[in-house]
Amino acid sequence: MSASWTIPEMAVQAIPDDDRLWVPQAPQVWFRPLLLNTVQGEWVNLLKVTRAGMLSRHRHPAPVHGFVLKGSWRYLEHDWVATEGMYVFEPPGEIHTLVVDDDVPEMITLFHVCGALVYFDEQMRPCGHDDVHTKIELCRRHYARVGLGDDFVRQFIR
Ligand code: FE
Numbered sequence: 797m798s799a800s801w802t803i804p805e806m807a808v809q810a811i812p813d814d815d816r817l818w819v820p821q822a823p824q825v826w827f828r829p830l831l832l833n834t835v836q837g838e839w840v841n842l843l844k845v846t847r848a849g850m851l852s853r854h855r856h857p858a859p860v861h862g863f864v865l866k867g868s869w870r871y872l873e874h875d876w877v878a879t880e881g882m883y884v885f886e887p888p889g890e891i892h893t894l895v896v897d898d899d900v901p902e903m904i905t906l907f908h909v910c911g912a913l914v915y916f917d918e919q920m921r922p923c924g925h926d927d928v929h930t931k932i933e934l935c936r937r938h939y940a941r942v943g944l945g946d947d948f949v950r951q952f953i954r
Contacts, residue, residue: 803954806831810842810906811865816942818844819935820875829935829952830906834845838910839928845869846902853920858911859898860886867903869896878905891916 810830818826824847834929838858842865845851850872858915862884870877871892878884886892888911896903912927932949938945 803835806952806954811904816944819938821934822851823847827931827934827952829931829949830934832932832949832953833925834928834932834953836910837912837928838908839931840906840908841931842904842906844902844904845896846943848898848900849897851890851894851896852913854913855891855916855934856886856888856911856913858888860884860910861908862886863906865906867900867904869894869898869900869905871895893938 808830810828812828818828821827821843824845827846828842828844829839830842831838833839847866862878864878864880864882864884866880868877868879872895873892877897912925914922915924915926919923932953935949935952936946938947
């Protein structure tokens with residue numbers, strides 16, 4: 797029996813039956829929150845992309861772990877392609893540009909992101925960020941809009 801003050805565990809189907817769980821992040825880009833950890837400032841989500849091209853250039857102040865579930869993607873700055881079944885470690889300090897190639901109709905990758913993503917524009921100027929709190933806010937607004945209620949996101953928050 798677990799003590800009442802422990803943090804509740806989580807065991808969920810990662811790819812949901814209900815498509816409303818996918819939160820729009822950009823045109824044809826969605827994330828499905830799994831864990832929004834406000835205590836350690838990190839989150840775990842699935843990223844789904846159904847368009848080809850450049851998605852974002854960003855820098856990581858803290859580590860990221862990725863596991864490709866479907867399709868493939870790559871970083872302009874590296875010569876490898878992340879394909880289905882591959883694990884990717886993105887070290888702190890790394891700046892890279894996420895690209896999905898034309899022959900990939902859909903990619904889904906699980907990302908465990910510590911800290912934040914800092915976005916950079918074409919001139920390499922910082923132009924925004926995401927952290928667990930901006931993710932929670934995106935979820936809150938989306939779930940309210942699609943009728944699940946803005947409290948729906950609470951189940952993912954620890
Ligand atoms: Fe990254």
